[in-house]
Structures are given as C-alpha cells and as structure tokens.
Amino acid sequence: MYLLVLRRIVYFLMPIVGVFFIGALPYLFFSNVQGIEAVARLLESGAIKNALFLDQDLGLFFRNYLENIGSLMLRLITFSNVEYYEYQQIKLLFPTILTPFYYSVKLVIGAFTLAISSSLILALIVKTLPDKIQKGVRFVFFSLESLPDIFIVVMIQYGMILYFRNTGTLLFPIAHSDQNPTYFIPILCLAIIPSLFLTRTLLFLLDDEDSKTYVEFARAKGLRYALILYVHMLRNSLFSLFYYSKTVYWLLISTLFMVETIMAIPGITDFMLDNGPTTPEVITVSILLMFVPFYLLFTGVSYILSHKLGRTEEEVA
Amino acid sequence: MTVWKSPLFLSGFLIIVSLFFGSIIYSNFVPNDKQPVMQIRYDENKNAIDGAPIAPFKDMPFGTDRFGVSILHKVIDGAKYTLGVAFFIAFARLFFGTFLGLVISQLPKFILNTLSKLFESFYYAPATIIAYLLLYPVLQIFTWSLPRDIQTIFAVILLVIIAVPPIMVTVANETSKFLENEFISSVKVLGGSRLHTLRKHVLPHLRPRLSILYSQQLIATLLLGAHLGILQVFIGGTDFITLDPLENNTVPVAMINEWSSMIGANYYQIRGDRWIVFAPLAGFAITILALNFMVEAMKRQYLAKGAYTKRTRRVKKTKNPVPVKKLSQEQFDRIMKTGTDN
Numbered sequence: 001m002y003l004l005v006l007r008r009i010v011y012f013l014m015p016i017v018g019v020f021f022i023g024a025l026p027y028l029f030f031s032n033v034q035g036i037e038a039v040a041r042l043l044e045s046g047a048i049k050n051a052l053f054l055d056q057d058l059g060l061f062f063r064n065y066l067e068n069i070g071s072l073m074l075r076l077i078t079f080s081n082v083e084y085y086e087y088q089q090i091k092l093l094f095p096t097i098l099t100p101f102y103y104s105v106k107l108v109i110g111a112f113t114l115a116i117s118s119s120l121i122l123a124l125i126v127k128t129l130p131d132k133i134q135k136g137v138r139f140v141f142f143s144l145e146s147l148p149d150i151f152i153v154v155m156i157q158y159g160m161i162l163y164f165r166n167t168g169t170l171l172f173p174i175a176h177s178d179q180n181p182t183y184f185i186p187i188l189c190l191a192i193i194p195s196l197f198l199t200r201t202l203l204f205l206l207d208d209e210d211s212k213t214y215v216e217f218a219r220a221k222g223l224r225y226a227l228i229l230y231v232h233m234l235r236n237s238l239f240s241l242f243y244y245s246k247t248v249y250w251l252l253i254s255t256l257f258m259v260e261t262i263m264a265i266p267g268i269t270d271f272m273l274d275n276g277p278t279t280p281e282v283i284t285v286s287i288l289l290m291f292v293p294f295y296l297l298f299t300g301v302s303y304i305l306s307h308k309l310g311r312t313e314e315e316v317a
Numbered sequence: 318m319t320v321w322k323s324p325l326f327l328s329g330f331l332i333i334v335s336l337f338f339g340s341i342i343y344s345n346f347v348p349n350d351k352q353p354v355m356q357i358r359y360d361e362n363k364n365a366i367d368g369a370p371i372a373p374f375k376d377m378p379f380g381t382d383r384f385g386v387s388i389l390h391k392v393i394d395g396a397k398y399t400l401g402v403a404f405f406i407a408f409a410r411l412f413f414g415t416f417l418g419l420v421i422s423q424l425p426k427f428i429l430n431t432l433s434k435l436f437e438s439f440y441y442a443p444a445t446i447i448a449y450l451l452l453y454p455v456l457q458i459f460t461w462s463l464p465r466d467i468q469t470i471f472a473v474i475l476l477v478i479i480a481v482p483p484i485m486v487t488v489a490n491e492t493s494k495f496l497e498n499e500f501i502s503s504v505k506v507l508g509g510s511r512l513h514t515l516r517k518h519v520l521p522h523l524r525p526r527l528s529i530l531y532s533q534q535l536i537a538t539l540l541l542g543a544h545l546g547i548l549q550v551f552i553g554g555t556d557f558i559t560l561d562p563l564e565n566n567t568v569p570v571a572m573i574n575e576w577s578s579m580i581g582a583n584y585y586q587i588r589g590d591r592w593i594v595f596a597p598l599a600g601f602a603i604t605i606l607a608l609n610f611m612v613e614a615m616k617r618q619y620l621a622k623g624a625y626t627k628r629t630r631r632v633k634k635t636k637n638p639v640p641v642k643k644l645s646q647e648q649f650d651r652i653m654k655t656g657t658d659n
Contacts, residue, residue: 011434018438025451029475036454058455058463058471146609150543150580151602158591246440254443254544261547262584272446273548277453283446291441 023284104267111190119198145196205237326614332607340396395574407534418488525619546577
C-alpha cells in the first residue's frame with residue numbers, strides 16, 4: 001500500500017523533474033556556460049568589443065550537468081532566490097519575473113476561454129448544418145488549422161495595418177507599448193489554432209456520440225435533434241474533451257513564443273528568450289512557473305474524473 | 318497502398334515533390350551567380366520610379382529584396398535547402414526514435430513507465446525554447462570559437478536529438494500495446510524469437526504509423542525552423558553585413574536562401590516592404606498545408622477500424638445471367654397443364 005502511494009508520488013513528480021533536465025541542457029553541451037554571462041557583461045560595459053575571449057568547447061559534460069541540476073533543485077526547494085544578469089547588474093529572479101509572468105498568464109487564460117467558448121459555438125453550429133455544407137465547412141476548418149502559426153499571426157497583424165491604412169482608425173493596438181498594453185489581438189492570435197483544434201475534436205466526439213443507443217432512443221421518442229445535441233450529447237462529450245487540454249496547452253505555449261516576439265510583448269517567453277542563453281536557470285524557473293499550475297490542475301481534475309466516472313485517460317483520449 | 322488513390326494525399330504529395338525537385342532543376346538552369354537582379358526600376362521614359370527593394374510588378378512577380386535580388390528566385394532556390402534539411406532531420410529523428418523505442422519495449426515495463434513520465438516534460442517545454450537555448454549561443458554568441466561546418470553539424474544533430482525522446486516513448490508505447498495482443502502469445506508458443514516477433518509482426522504494424530509520424534515530424538521540423546528564423550537563429554549559418562559603417566548598423570544576413578532565415582533576416586521590414594517576408598511565409602504555409610493533407614489522408618486510410626487485417630484484393634465476380642430457356646408453344650402448354658413435376 002505504502003509502496004503504491006510512493007510510486008504514485010514518484011510518477012507524479014517525474015515530469016517536473018524532467019523540466020529540470022531540459023533546463024540544464026546547456027551545461028551538458030557547453031564547457032563554459034558561466035563564461036557566456038561573463039563575456040556578455042564585459043561586452044555591454046564596453047570593456048571588450050567581441051566575444052573572441054570566450055573559450056568554449058562542445059561536447060558532453062555529464063558531471064557539470066548533474067551538478068547543476070542538483071544545485072538548482074536545492075535552491076528552489078529551499079526557496080532561495082536565483083540570480084541572473086541583465087543590463088550590467090545582477091538581479092534577483094523572483095520579484096522581477098512575476099510581472100511578465102502575470103502578463104502572459106492573462107493572455108493564455110484569455111485565449112483559453114476564447115478558444116473553449118468559440119469552439120463550443122462553432123461545433124454546435126456546424127453539427128446542425130445540413131450534411132453537404134457540413135463537409136465543406138469541416139474541410140475549411142481543417143485547412144485553416146494546418147496553417148503555420150506564424151502565418152496566422154503575421155496575417156492578422158498585417159490585416160489590422162491594412163484596415164488602419166484604408167480607414168484611418170486603428171481597431172486594436174497591434175504592438176505593445178507600456179502606456180498602451182495590448183490584449184485583444186494577441187489573445188485572438190493565440191486562440192485561433194486551439195479553437196479550430198477543439199472544434200474538430202468536439203465534432204469528432206459528437207460524431208462518436210451520434211452512434212450511441214441513447215441518441216437513437218431519444219430520437220425515437222420524438223425529441224428534436226437539436227435538443228438532444230445541446231443537452232445530452234454535449235454534456236457527455238465535454239468530459240472527454242477535457243483530456244485534450246494537454247494538447248491545447250502545448251499549442252498555446254508554442255504559439256505564445258511567436259506572438260510575444262512579433263508583437264513585442266514583454267511576457268514570460270520574451271523574458272526567457274532574453275535571459276535564457278546567459279543564465280539557463282531562468283528557463284527552468286519560467287517553464288516550471290507556467291507548467292506546474294496547469295499540471296496540478298490537470299492531474300487533480302483527471303483524478304476526480306477517473307474516480308467519479310470510472311474512466312481513465314487512455315480509454316477516452 | 319490504396320492511399321495513393323486518395324485525392325487529398327495525392328495533391329499534397331504532388332505539391333511537395335514538385336516544390337523539391339522543381340527547385341533542384343531550377344537551380345541547375347539558374348545558378349546563384351546568374352540570379353535576376355534589379356536595383357532600380359525605370360519606366361518607359363527612363364525615369365527611375367522605384368529602387369530596391371522593388372515592389373512586385375510584372376518582371377519581378379514577388380518583388381526584390383533590399384539588394385535587388387528577385388524574391389521569386391530566392392524562394393524557388395531556397396525550397397531545396399529547407400525541404401532537404403527537413404527531410405533529413407525528420408528521417409534521422411524517426412530512425413533513432415524507432416530503434417530506441419523498439420529496444421525499450423523489450424526491456425522491463427517499469428523503465429518504459431518511468432521514461433514516458435520523465436519525457437512528458439517535452440510536451441510542456443516547447444521544442445522552440447529548447448532549440449533556441451542551445452542553438453543561440455552556438456550560432457550567435459561564440460561563433461568565432463567554432464568553425465562554420467561544426468556549427469551547422471551541431472545544429473542539425475541538436476534538432477534531431479530534441480525530438481528523439483517523445484518519438485521513442487510513442488513507439489515504445491505503441492509496440493508494447495501491440496505486444497499484448499493474443500496472437501503474440503501464439504507466436505511465442507510456436508517458437509518465434511523476439512527478433513522474429515519484432516520483424517514479422519511489430520514492424521508491419523508500425524509501418525503505416527511510422528509514415529504518419531514521418532510526415533508529422535516533417536511539419537514539426539519546418540515549423541521549428543520557421544520559429545527559429547523569427548528568433549534570428551539561422552540553421553544555414555549567419556553572416557553579418559554592415560549597412561552603414563558610420564552608424565555601426567549591422568544586420569544579420571542568411572548565407573543561403575533558406576526560407577526560415579529569409580523570414581527572420583527580413584522580419585523588421587514587414588511594415589514597409591512586406592513582400593520580402595510574405596513570399597517565404599507563403600512557401601511555408603503551402604508546404605505545411607500539403608503535408609497536413611497527406612497526414613489526414615493517411616490517418617483516414619490506416620487508422621480506421623480493422624485497418625490492420627490485410628485486405629485481400631477483391632475479385633470481381635462477373636455474374637452471368639441465367640440463360641432462359643425458350644419454350645415452344647407445345648412445351649408451354651404441357652407445363653401449364655401438368656406442372657413442372659412431370
């Protein structure tokens with residue numbers, strides 16, 4: 001029994017440990033990671049003109065790697081702060097990282113709610129369309145979903161510029177400035193691909209639901225199809241949709257990089273890209289900040305669902 | 318191989334093949350030293366009306382970049398690098414991933430469980446940040462301390478390595494699930510060794526899934542390349558060109574006409590001279606769309622229910638109509654009187 005609980009806890013902690021292994025990868029491949037920071041500092045202060053002084057070897061340095069993972073874990077477990085270097089000063093990571101983190105969290109949560117709600121509406125609309133139109137609409141959705149995320153972000157940004165040029169009114173700010181923080185356009189860009197993905201998945205689940213006997217029975221009783229769809233089928237497939245939230249999270253995070261870079265938003269990924277190469281610890285901490293809340297929520301809810309419904313992830317997803 | 322009959326798959330496949338081979342053939346006829354260049358555009362009265370970067374017009378369908386080189390030429394020429402590197406990287410990822418996955422599936426089960434939990438973090442840390450974290454120092458910070466070819470080799474190896482763990486876990490999971498089938502125990506009873514099981518039963522089962530995985534890895538590689546391009550990390554190698562010596566205005570320039578570096582190196586020009594960025598971006602969009610069509614067609618074909626059982630070619634049975642006996646009047650009358658019995 002104790003062994004079982006212990007194994008559960010170990011399995012639960014595994015992905016979090018994996019993040020540490022990813023974040024410390026530069027120590028594995030580069031012989032002199034601290035040197036990057038030192039040279040960057042000298043470059044900015046103007047003491048040297050180029051990075052010729054940096055003596056760096058490529059290879060596999062396992063001892064360095066493991067030592068660094070250990071020391072970072074120790075520091076995070078004991079809640080001591082992590083230092084990083086920016087603009088010629090050593091800064092502490094913890095109060096500084098929270099501002100960009102909150103900005104990104106707002107964007108991600110906004111995009112997530114937008115994606116969920118729009119996919120619900122879209123899926124229900126598509127499902128009630130006549131078959132022939134439905135086929136066409138599904139194909140259009142599939143094609144849009146397969147476009148690369150940069151393409152969509154750039155097109156939306158350019159569309160806003162085009163509208164501004166022709167009419168003279170700027171609908172929404174398309175790039176970030178401190179006086180005028182932008183929310184709507186980045187959230188829209190972030191939400192498009194996940195909502196198309198969710199729509200497709202929901203349609204797939206609803207199609208699956210179509211063949212079940214309770215739907216046939218309800219229709220035989222004379223209930224309208226729309227009613228069955230809105231009340232019963234939707235409720236049944238929403239639980240299964242939950243297990244796809246992992247993929248949605250992945251889609252959101254990888255698009256977040258592009259959105260924040262292209263629109264100059266000072267969010268967490270921007271922070272990671274700025275300070276990651278000089279201090280890899282920043283990457284580990286930022287990924288953990290984004291990932292651990294989601295992971296706790298996901299694991300908790302799936303635990304509850306599997307107990308209440310008696311279903312497991314593998315059966316549904 | 319009925320997937321070849323699906324129009325979705327065929328259209329995607331034709332687009333990819335024509336882009337790749339078209340690019341190779343094109344650059345045979347128009348090498349880079351003969352590339353179309355137009356620095357200044359004149360109208361009929363020899364008045365200069367536009368300077369590089371020239372907006373798209375009839376002679377230069379996609380315009381030119383800031384050095385006057387035709388964008389159309391650059392995009393067609395670059396297709397072979399972008400696609401070729403992606404083909405290679407995706408293949409290497411799949412090769413090592415499948416091999417390691419098959420090895421792991423033969424080891425005790427707890428190893429697979431532990432590894433699949435540990436590498437779950439690869440889903441949460443996007444490949445973009447891992448690749449950036451490791452490639453940016455090599456390609457941008459200490460470029461001087463390493464020769465150019467080592468940089469490129471390192472970049473390619475790294476892009477292979479970062480995707481191997483997820484593929485490995487996927488393949489191992491798929492294999493160990495397949496090995497739970499009942500007929501596998503029959504295989505063991507009849508004396509099939511592990512190698513035999515892998516070769517004769519697991520690989521035929523995995524093959525369609527691997528071809529789907531290959532196309533998906535191609536898409537992932539192309540997207541990763543495009544992301545890295547936006548983040549100013551060019552796999553093809555970076556050069557720095559000083560535009561304005563007095564103001565120390567140095568811009569990174571890609572060494573080959575690779576699409577992702579074309580986007581990244583010119584991204585700052587999107588507001589003024591958008592065509593420089595849009596043409597390679599459209600190339601990416603078309604390629605990825607075509608690949609997604611192929612994936613979708615293969616999924617429909619292979620992952621449908623009962624796809625594992627081998628379909629025998631249906632022999633068309635021609636049904637000959639039963640010949641009708643023509644009865645004479647006399648016979649007919651007799652039958653009507655007595656019935657067919659007598």
